[in-house]
Amino acid sequence: MVQPEVVSVDFAGGFLRFDIRNPRTQANASIWVDLGNRRIVKSIVAGQEMDVTPGRPFAVPMAKPR
Numbered sequence: 001m002v003q004p005e006v007v008s009v010d011f012a013g014g015f016l017r018f019d020i021r022n023p024r025t026q027a028n029a030s031i032w033v034d035l036g037n038r039r040i041v042k043s044i045v046a047g048q049e050m051d052v053t054p055g056r057p058f059a060v061p062m063a064k065p066r
Contacts, residue, residue: 015041
């Protein structure tokens with residue numbers, strides 16, 4: 001298992017954002033957490049926004065509009 005490197009952390013308007021990087025592949029990701037509701041509200045991995053709908057066991061890429 002690869003442990004991500006935390007590149008930066010930011011807090012604004014009740015949201016905590018983590019910018020992380022995979023040390024093996026150098027792929028970047030950003031994760032926004034709503035601290036008031038204690039849930040992930042946005043995730044971008046390698047430039048692709050992920051679907052973080054509650055109830056899913058893991059995030060998947062968002063469907064691209066047709």
